[in-house]
Amino acid sequence: MSKHFSLRAIALPLLAAVALMSACSAPPPPFNATEVPGLKYGYGVELTDTDDKPRRIEDFRGNVTVVFFGFTRCPDVCPTTLMRLRQMRASLGAAATDVKVVLISVDPERDTADALRAYVKHFDPSFIGLRSDTKNLEGMLRAFHSVAVRVPAADGSDYTIDHSSSIFVYDRKAELRLLAEPNMDMTLLAADLRRLVAEGK
Amino acid sequence: MRNAFVSSLFAAFCLLTSVADAAPGIALEGGRARETAPGQTVGAGYVTIINATATPDRLLRVASPAAAEVQIHDTSMQNGMMQMRLITAGLSIPANARVELKPGSMHLMLVRLAKPLVTGNSFPVTFEFERSGRLVTQFTVESTGSASATEHR
Numbered sequence: 001m002s003k004h005f006s007l008r009a010i011a012l013p014l015l016a017a018v019a020l021m022s023a024c025s026a027p028p029p030p031f032n033a034t035e036v037p038g039l040k041y042g043y044g045v046e047l048t049d050t051d052d053k054p055r056r057i058e059d060f061r062g063n064v065t066v067v068f069f070g071f072t073r074c075p076d077v078c079p080t081t082l083m084r085l086r087q088m089r090a091s092l093g094a095a096a097t098d099v100k101v102v103l104i105s106v107d108p109e110r111d112t113a114d115a116l117r118a119y120v121k122h123f124d125p126s127f128i129g130l131r132s133d134t135k136n137l138e139g140m141l142r143a144f145h146s147v148a149v150r151v152p153a154a155d156g157s158d159y160t161i162d163h164s165s166s167i168f169v170y171d172r173k174a175e176l177r178l179l180a181e182p183n184m185d186m187t188l189l190a191a192d193l194r195r196l197v198a199e200g201k
Numbered sequence: 202m203r204n205a206f207v208s209s210l211f212a213a214f215c216l217l218t219s220v221a222d223a224a225p226g227i228a229l230e231g232g233r234a235r236e237t238a239p240g241q242t243v244g245a246g247y248v249t250i251i252n253a254t255a256t257p258d259r260l261l262r263v264a265s266p267a268a269a270e271v272q273i274h275d276t277s278m279q280n281g282m283m284q285m286r287l288i289t290a291g292l293s294i295p296a297n298a299r300v301e302l303k304p305g306s307m308h309l310m311l312v313r314l315a316k317p318l319v320t321g322n323s324f325p326v327t328f329e330f331e332r333s334g335r336l337v338t339q340f341t342v343e344s345t346g347s348a349s350a351t352e353h354r
Contacts, residue, residue, distance in 0.1 A: 072238075072241060073242070073243050074285065075235070075241075075243045075244050075245035075308075075310055075311070076245045076274065076276050076285065076304060076305065076308045076310070077276045077278075077283055077285070077304070077305050079235060079245070079345060080304045080305050082345075083345050083346070086346075114240065115240050115241075118238050118239040118240045118241070119238045119240075119241060121238075122237075122238030122239065122241075122345070123238075123345060147281075147282065151284075151285075151286075153287065154287065154289060158312075160285050162282050162283065162284045162285070163282065163283055164281060164282060164283070165278045165281055165282060165283040166281060181278065182278070182283075182305075183278065183305065
């Protein structure tokens with residue numbers, strides 16, 4: 001085989017690789033949380049806030065909205081998540097104004113508006129508690145592609161609720177953009193939220 | 202003479218081991234609870250159980266005047282679900298081990314609180330172990346803003 005031919009054989013893939021690398025450097029670095037392409041999770045579901053005002057997830061347009069599921073009789077992990085989100089939001093400084101934190105109750109039967117308000121505001125007065133109609137819990141969960149299952153206590157006197165653990169982050173267009181887990185490093189989530197806030201209204 | 206020496210050595214050994222048996226083999230450290238939101242009827246408590254002996258033990262029951270019932274729970278995040286389970290068969294405490302009850306993991310659930318848990322207050326909690334019997338420790342109520350209250354697995 002000629003020397004000329006082998007040089008070309010090396011040079012062409014090399015050029016192609018350089019072209020690919022410059023193309024790859026163009027898009028922004030990935031988010032720390034899992035990015036999804038602008039999903040309309042939860043759209044059309046009538047929720048009410050703790051002042052009994054109707055709220056829909058798409059009405060949060062303009063804000064970066066952090067949404068997760070929980071219930072007030074959850075003494076351990078829901079408060080832990082709320083506390084971590086408060087610290088995270090506080091670390092955002094001025095950007096925090098445009099970041100809303102929303103807990104959607106998976107126990108609207110026991111989480112009255114009063115109970116839910118007291119619970120979320122205890123952690124941060126800016127936090128928002130939303131409830132679905134008790135008759136529409138299934139429909140609400142379906143719209144958010146989420147799960148909540150009642151687990152009765154051994155003696156049947158009480159129940160706890162297993163529920164989807166994901167934290168949903170909606171961008172300013174009120175589209176679902178990031179999926180995170182509650183034990184995620186909150187400094188990394190804060191960096192993601194800063195980027196979404198910077199995307200502009 | 203030699204026999205007497207051996208038997209006294211044996212006696213001393215028995216005395217030593219019996220002393221070790223009589224001493225409580227379990228220690229409780231860092232008992233704390235989370236302040237509750239107004240109207241919240243359940244609370245969470247955390248503690249480290251230290252078994253410095255070579256014998257395993259088992260935590261059978263927990264009680265406190267602060268709540269009608271104290272349950273041992275385990276929180277876990279599995280397959281995208283957040284789950285909380287009551288540990289009914291008691292909590293096994295291995296020999297020479299520290300078992301940590303901490304946020305996002307095993308914890309005590311204080312059910313039907315006698316009154317809201319207020320930061321700075323403290324209350325007694327009684328632990329009943331299979332081998333070591335009853336131990337009482339004070340739980341201090343911590344603000345929901347404190348660092349140890351957010352530690353996550």
